[in-house]
Structure formats: structure tokens, C-alpha cells
Amino acid sequence: MISDVPPPDTEPDQLVPIGAFAQRTGLTASALRFYADSGLLDPASVDASTGYRLYSASQEPHAITLRRLREIGMSLADIRVVLDAEPSTAGNLIDDHVRHVATEADRTRREATAIKLSIAADSTTALTSVRGPILAAAIGQVLTATARDAAHPVLDGVEFRLEDGTLTLTSTDRYRLSSRSLPTLEPSDTRWSGTLCAGDLRGGLSDLARGGVIGVEAGTTTVRFALDGRDDLWCRLLDGPFPSHDAMVDALPPVIMRASVAKSAVLQSLEHCVTERVHLDFTSTALALSDASSTAVGVVPADACGPQVALWFEVATLYPAISVSIGAELLLDVRAADLPMTIRSADGGDLTTFVMPAARPPAHIDRPPRREPVT
Known part of the structure; x- marks a missing residue:
């Protein structure tokens, strides 16, 4: 049972x-009186003739704890359980309550944002319609390449581009650039592009994933996803131009080496890397991975075409780029040790990620590398 030390006086x-x-x-x-009627805090004594309620000083810790639990929004039923529990169990119950409150607060914030956006929204124009689970999966894949950057707010967004009946989603943190294309449900000559707030998209992923056919409509400041049987999802459009990634991709030199590797094997090797950077050494038959101290962390069979080449990457940059890739087999396209490596599915090119290598670390020193951005 929860108790505090009673006042010494x-x-x-x-x-x-x-x-x-x-x-x-x-x-x-x-x-x-209410807590007495609820059975949570009975008086120590009740005068039989006057009905006056008297309380003992030893009840003060119990009463104070009861008040504090109510102040954090705990229900009477839960308070009863907490007050009767052992301290360790009571602590766990309070932690559970805090997690529930935090989850509800996040949901309330998302709902409040959606309500404000819907109230302030101008008229929208229908763009296209897509399958909800496919759209949610595509958004989840490219969100890993977004970044919060006060100097470049559009990096915390996802570019939606509709052209030739295809919806393409692109994001970049300047060291990764991820692009995923998905078909629309009807042919369209509409051409449109805008940068949607990554936070709004992230908060609506579960609703999009449970949706059937989702209509996409655009206004001047917001995009509306019309959900069947659920409240619509509204996402803010970010100001400013999205980085001109098409020009960057078009300017890349030809690939000099292409390797096909198993996604799971590469991820397992990266998980054994204890330094911030990892070294990739491609041969015609294998991809060898080692950390900054030259300790081997894995050898992955590879079907490679081209000269032997080696590159350095930050694990925090390379791992998410590989983990969201589609399919069991990956195609890794290498141009040079200081140019972006392309990661694609060997089964389909719907998701493409460009990852910028890191500089070679000083011997036996693992400090954050200097990198040039992709865009």
C-alpha cells in the first residue's frame, strides 16, 4: 500500500x-466526503450524535497520495488498485497510466491539427486515387530519409509528384535520397507536385494503411486524403521549393560496378558493427564489411559485375536505407568512393535510394565523418 512518511510534528x-x-x-x-462515500478514504471516526467526521493524522499520507493521483488524471477505479498495491506494483501501474495519457495526448494533438487544417482549408481539387495500404507503405519507406533542419524546412517533408498516371514520393536529408513510385487507380493527365509535412504524414500512417481506395485532393496550403468510413487526413504543404533531385540524378556519372546481395545478410552484418562507420569492399563474388578498427563484421555473397571497389558509410545512414528496401535481393550500383551509391530492389525498381558515402576515417579513430550532401 502506498504511504509517505507522516509529518514529524x-x-x-x-x-x-x-x-x-x-x-x-x-x-x-x-x-x-466524496472519497468517503466512494470507499477510498473513510474517516477515522464519525460522531454518532452530530455526524461530524474526524480524521487521524496517520491518514494524511494516504489522502495526499490520493489527491496527487487525481491530479495526474487517474480514475477512481485505478486509484483504488494503486493504493492497495505493493510499492513496486503501484509504480508500474502509474507508469502504465502515464503511457496511456501520453498516447492520448499525441492522438489529441493529431486530431486538433486535423481539425484546424480542415477549418482553415480552402477548396480542393481532386488529383487521383490510390490504394491505402500501398500509399502507407510507400510513405513509410521514404520517411526514413527526412530530416529536421531549421535552415531547410522542406527536408522535413515528402515531395508528392503526379504525372503520367504515376504518383512519386521523394524525400531527402541531403545524405540520402529516397524515391518511391506507385500506380494510381485511374489514368490521368493531371500534373501536380507539392511537399507535404512529414509529421502530418507520419501521424496518419495507420489510418492510411487501413483505408481502401483513398482520394487525393490538393488545395493551396493543404492536401486532403479522403478516407472511406474515417475522418479525412489533412496534411500541410510546406513552403519553398523541394531540392532539385532530378538534376542531381541526371548529372551522376555511369555506374562502374553493380552487385546483387541478400538484404537480410547485409543488415545482419551492419548490426554487428560497433563503430559509427562501416567499410564496404566489393569483389566479384562477395561484399566484405568491416568497422573503423578494421574488424570484420560480415562477408555477404555477391554477384558483382565491374572492378573491385571499396567505400565507407555511416551506419546510421546506410542501415535505414537498406532496411526499407523492397524484396529479399538488392542491387547496389557504385560509381566512385565519393559519389552516391544507388540501392534498388532486384525484383523491381519502385523504391530507389541514393546514399552518400562517408570519408575514410583516420586510423583507429571513430569520429563523425565529413560528408558532402547528395543535394
């Missing part, structure tokens, strides 16, 4: 009237 068996007890515990007299 109070006798445990001293009885005080309800008003004085209320002042000592920070509760009101009406609250004390």
Missing part, C-alpha cells in the same frame, strides 16, 4: 475535524 492517533484535515492535505471538505 503530528501524533499518529491525533483526530482532527474535516476542515482542518482538508487544509493539511490540500483537499476540499466536499472531496473528502
Whole structure:
């Protein structure tokens, strides 16, 4: 049972009237009567002739704890369980309550944002329609390449581009660039592009994933995803041009080496890397991975075509780029040790990610590398 140390200047068996007890515990007299009627805090004594309620000083810790639990929004039923529990169990129950409150607060914030956006939204124009689970998966894949950057707010967004009946999603943190294309459900000559707030998209992923056919509509400041049987999802459009990734991709030199490797094997090797950077050494038959101290972390069979080549990457950059890739087999296209490596599915090119290598680390030193951005 939860208890605090009673005040040292109070006798445990001293009885005080309800008003004085209320002042000592920070509760009101009406609250004390309510808790007595609820069976959470009975008076120590009730005068048979007057009905006056008297409380013991030893009840103060119980009353104060009860008040504090109510102040954090705990229900009476849950408070009853907490007050009767052992301290360790009570602590776990309070942690569970805090997690529930935080989850509800996040949901409330998302709902409030959606309500504000819908109230302020101007008229929208229908662009296209897509399958909800496919759209949610595509958004989840490219969101890993977004970044919060006060100087470049559009990096915390996803570019949606509709042209030739295809919807293409692109994001970049300047060291990765991910692009995923998905078909629309009807042919269209509409051409449109805009950068959607990554936070709004992230908060709506579960609703999009459970949707059937989702209509996509655009206004001047927002994009509306019309969900069947659910409240619509509204996403803000970010100001400013999205990085001109097409020009960057078009300017890349030809690939000098292409290797096909198993996705799971590469991920497992990266998970064994204990330094911030990892070294990739491609031969015609294998991809050898080692950390910054030259310790081998894995050898992955590879079907490679081209000269032997080696590159360095930050694990925090390379791992998510590989983990969201589609299919069991990957195609890795290498141009040079200081140019972006392309990661594609060997089964289909719907998701393409460009990853910028890192500089070779100084011997036996693992400090953050200097890198040139992709865009």
C-alpha cells in the first residue's frame, strides 16, 4: 500500500475535524466526503450524535497520495488498485497510466491539427486515387530519409509528384535520397507536385494503411486524403521549393560496378558493427564489411559485375536505407568512393535510394565523418 512518511510534528492517533484535515492535505471538505462515500478514504471516526467526521493524522499520507493521483488524471477505479498495491506494483501501474495519457495526448494533438487544417482549408481539387495500404507503405519507406533542419524546412517533408498516371514520393536529408513510385487507380493527365509535412504524414500512417481506395485532393496550403468510413487526413504543404533531385540524378556519372546481395545478410552484418562507420569492399563474388578498427563484421555473397571497389558509410545512414528496401535481393550500383551509391530492389525498381558515402576515417579513430550532401 502506498504511504509517505507522516509529518514529524503530528501524533499518529491525533483526530482532527474535516476542515482542518482538508487544509493539511490540500483537499476540499466536499472531496473528502466524496472519497468517503466512494470507499477510498473513510474517516477515522464519525460522531454518532452530530455526524461530524474526524480524521487521524496517520491518514494524511494516504489522502495526499490520493489527491496527487487525481491530479495526474487517474480514475477512481485505478486509484483504488494503486493504493492497495505493493510499492513496486503501484509504480508500474502509474507508469502504465502515464503511457496511456501520453498516447492520448499525441492522438489529441493529431486530431486538433486535423481539425484546424480542415477549418482553415480552402477548396480542393481532386488529383487521383490510390490504394491505402500501398500509399502507407510507400510513405513509410521514404520517411526514413527526412530530416529536421531549421535552415531547410522542406527536408522535413515528402515531395508528392503526379504525372503520367504515376504518383512519386521523394524525400531527402541531403545524405540520402529516397524515391518511391506507385500506380494510381485511374489514368490521368493531371500534373501536380507539392511537399507535404512529414509529421502530418507520419501521424496518419495507420489510418492510411487501413483505408481502401483513398482520394487525393490538393488545395493551396493543404492536401486532403479522403478516407472511406474515417475522418479525412489533412496534411500541410510546406513552403519553398523541394531540392532539385532530378538534376542531381541526371548529372551522376555511369555506374562502374553493380552487385546483387541478400538484404537480410547485409543488415545482419551492419548490426554487428560497433563503430559509427562501416567499410564496404566489393569483389566479384562477395561484399566484405568491416568497422573503423578494421574488424570484420560480415562477408555477404555477391554477384558483382565491374572492378573491385571499396567505400565507407555511416551506419546510421546506410542501415535505414537498406532496411526499407523492397524484396529479399538488392542491387547496389557504385560509381566512385565519393559519389552516391544507388540501392534498388532486384525484383523491381519502385523504391530507389541514393546514399552518400562517408570519408575514410583516420586510423583507429571513430569520429563523425565529413560528408558532402547528395543535394
